[in-house]
Structure formats: C-alpha cells, structure tokens
Amino acid sequence: MVEQGDNTTRKKNGFRNNYIVQAWLGIVLALVFGIALSTVQAVLGPVIATNKINETKEKVPELLLGRDAGQDTEDRQLQITILPMTVAKSGIQKSYNVFEAKYADGTLAGWVTKVDGQGYADRIELLLGLNPSAEEITGLYILDQKETPGLGNKIVEERWRDQFTLKKTQGSLRVVKGGAKEKDEIDSVSGATISSNSVVDIINKTVADLKQPLAVAARKQKD
Amino acid sequence: MAEQPTALERFVQGILPENPVYRQLIGLCPILAITNSMQAAVTMAVAVTFVLVCANAVISLIRPLLKPHLRIVIFTLTIATFVTIADRVLAAYLYQMSKTLGPYIPLIIVNCLIICRCEVCASKQPVFTAVSDAVGQSIGYGLALASIACVREVLGTGMFFGMRVMPAAWPDWSVMVLPPGGFIVFGLLLGTANWISNRR
Numbered sequence: 237m238v239e240q241g242d243n244t245t246r247k248k249n250g251f252r253n254n255y256i257v258q259a260w261l262g263i264v265l266a267l268v269f270g271i272a273l274s275t276v277q278a279v280l281g282p283v284i285a286t287n288k289i290n291e292t293k294e295k296v297p298e299l300l301l302g303r304d305a306g307q308d309t310e311d312r313q314l315q316i317t318i319l320p321m322t323v324a325k326s327g328i329q330k331s332y333n334v335f336e337a338k339y340a341d342g343t344l345a346g347w348v349t350k351v352d353g354q355g356y357a358d359r360i361e362l363l364l365g366l367n368p369s370a371e372e373i374t375g376l377y378i379l380d381q382k383e384t385p386g387l388g389n390k391i392v393e394e395r396w397r398d399q400f401t402l403k404k405t406q407g408s409l410r411v412v413k414g415g416a417k418e419k420d421e422i423d424s425v426s427g428a429t430i431s432s433n434s435v436v437d438i439i440n441k442t443v444a445d446l447k448q449p450l451a452v453a454a455r456k457q458k459d
Numbered sequence: 460m461a462e463q464p465t466a467l468e469r470f471v472q473g474i475l476p477e478n479p480v481y482r483q484l485i486g487l488c489p490i491l492a493i494t495n496s497m498q499a500a501v502t503m504a505v506a507v508t509f510v511l512v513c514a515n516a517v518i519s520l521i522r523p524l525l526k527p528h529l530r531i532v533i534f535t536l537t538i539a540t541f542v543t544i545a546d547r548v549l550a551a552y553l554y555q556m557s558k559t560l561g562p563y564i565p566l567i568i569v570n571c572l573i574i575c576r577c578e579v580c581a582s583k584q585p586v587f588t589a590v591s592d593a594v595g596q597s598i599g600y601g602l603a604l605a606s607i608a609c610v611r612e613v614l615g616t617g618m619f620f621g622m623r624v625m626p627a628a629w630p631d632w633s634v635m636v637l638p639p640g641g642f643i644v645f646g647l648l649l650g651t652a653n654w655i656s657n658r659r
Contacts, residue, residue, distance in 0.1 A: 258526065258529065259529060259532075261521065261524050261525070261526070261529070261533060262529060262532055262533055262536065265521075265533060265536055265537065266536060269536065269537070269540040272540065272544070273540060273543055273544070276543075276544050276547050276548075277547065280547045280548065280550070280551040283551040283552070284547070284550045284551050284554075287550070287551065287554040291554070357562075380558075381561075382561070382562045382565065383562075385492060385561065385562055385563070386638070389561065389562070
C-alpha cells in the first residue's frame, strides 16, 4: 500500500519535474512577448528606416566634400538618388545601397554607400564616401553601433574617423596599434582593437566589391 | 511573513525615504553615464518609468504562477521585452536622442533597480500596489537623475535644457560633462543627502 503510494507520487513528481513543464510560464511568455515585439517592429521598422535614410542624405555632402564644405549651403544642393547595386562575387550575390550624389549641373560628386557588418557587441552600420572614380575614400560616418561605451564607441568620434579621409582604395587598409605610419595604416582605438578591425574589415570588403562597378558607372556617365 | 507596506507607503518610500539612487545606491551606471544633459536625463527617466511600471504590472499579474527557482528568468524576459519596445519607440520618434543615449537604453535590461522592484514588491503584492511602487521609485529615480544632470549641465556647459542660463563670462567647466564630473557631482550630492538626513 505504502509502496504504491510512493510510486504514484514519484510519477507525479517525475512529470512535474520535467524541464518543459517547469518552464511552461517562460515558454508562454516568450511566445506572447515575441508576438508583441514583432508587431512593434512591423509598425516602427519602416519609421526607423526612414530616419536612417534621412540621416544618410544629410550626411552625404559632408562625406563627399569634407566637413567644411558640407556646412556650406551651396554645396548642400547635391542631387541624391538611391541606386540599389548587386555584386556577384564567387557565386554569392551581395546587394548594396549606394547613394549617388550629383551637382546641380549634372557632374558626379561621388558615392556614399551604406553598409553594415559585425562589430564587437552588435552590428555596426556605417556610411562610406567615395570619390567619383572610387579611388579615394572621402569620408566615413558611423550610423549605428552598440560598442562598449568609453572604448569601442570611440569609433564614432571625428578624430578617429578622419584617418580614413583621402585613403586610397588601391589595396586594403590595415589596423595598427600605437600610431599609423604607412599610407594604408589605420591607428586602432586603444582598448578596442576588435571594433577598429570590424570597421576596417567592413570598409575593405565594401571597397573590394564596389570599386569596379562604381568606376564603370562613373565612366559611363562621363560619356 | 512580515506585514507588506501598502500602496501609498510603497509610493512615498520610493521618492525620498528609499530613493533608489541616494538611499539604495542602485541603478548607478546610467546615473554616471547620461547625466551630462537634462534632456538625456529626462528621456532616460521616462524610459525607466515605462519599463518599471510595465514590468511591475506584468510580474504582479502573474505572481501566483511564478516558481521560486525560475523567477529571475521570467523577470529578465519581461524587462527585456519592455526595454526593447522603449528602444524601438525612441529610435522611431526621437532618433537623435536615441543616438545620444546609445547603448544605455538597451542597458536598462540589466538595471538592478527594475529587477529589484520585481523581486521586492511586484512578485509579492497585487497590481495596484506594484504599479504605485513602480511610479514612486521612478519619480525617485527621475529626481536623482535630474538633480545630477542639472548640476552637470549648468556648470559644464552653462546651459539648462539646451538654453544658456549662466552669464557669458562663465568659463564652462568641461570636466563636469566628462565622466569624472559624473563621479564628483554624484559623490558630493550623495554626501549632502547623507549629511542632511544625519542632522535630522
């Protein structure tokens, strides 16, 4: 009699101790919250995307013509069009959002590309300005990042970003510690080598993918 | 079990007697990081209020279902959801502010103030008490944020809510808007608060 009772209790406990049964509330909540969050994302996602595009358009003159020229109202008269670009490299299709900027008279001012890649904490989203022939970097701007405050997030500072201005896109850029000496070197943010490497990697990959097609597009426009 | 405080007691306690920053010394990371301007401090306080009220309400509603050894998981899940909503709303409607606050909005998830209120109050008391506790604590937190931000912004930039209040001759103490200023101001204000309460 006693033994039987023990058995049923154990069976009951066995069911109750099952991980899934124990965690049912967590699972149900995760589902409910998941649905709530995807609704929020569906509603607000487009608004956030528009904000980013507006910010990009605002930054285009500064990225192409330098910070001082960017302040000049006349230079802000750049015509900006978004060109979706697909690059096929070793069988993999990659799409880029390229902003084409033209002066009022129709000559090409340069290109700004929005790209993202994995940083140390989360994805880093950045804008890369290139001159019309895509041979030179004209500017860099960090749109979105969640790097470590005080260390990795220094990648947004002008002082660090300015290193990229006027770098040639011939070869790839390299990150060095303790002061860049060569032309293709970028000084890393101290204490944030991974964040620095991520930014440089993103830029190198983008340049490698887009240099050719952009140069071709620029030549076509000239003809 | 000892008698639990009533809703009104919870509300009042959060503002001054048990102020999260000056009395409990919790949730200090944003206190030091984003108090260099009033606008950032107020936005942060509103975001914390939203998260705290929602998390406390939800936890209080499901408190009979909580299992002691799994409660922290549920708390974190709930808090993370509301923080993400707050983060997305800021990015959509206050884009520049969301860039200024950067990672500190997502970091509300690990703000111990919120998990502390879920543990101390919401998981034990009914919804009304939990919400008034959340509002009281949020007011206390907001006041603390504002008190530090006020000193730092005025001394550091000569401005208050972005408007010039100090005479033009005032040399802006830029150390005040830098991280050391956060520690210095917080330390001095905390000392003053302790001095006042000891005198009474």
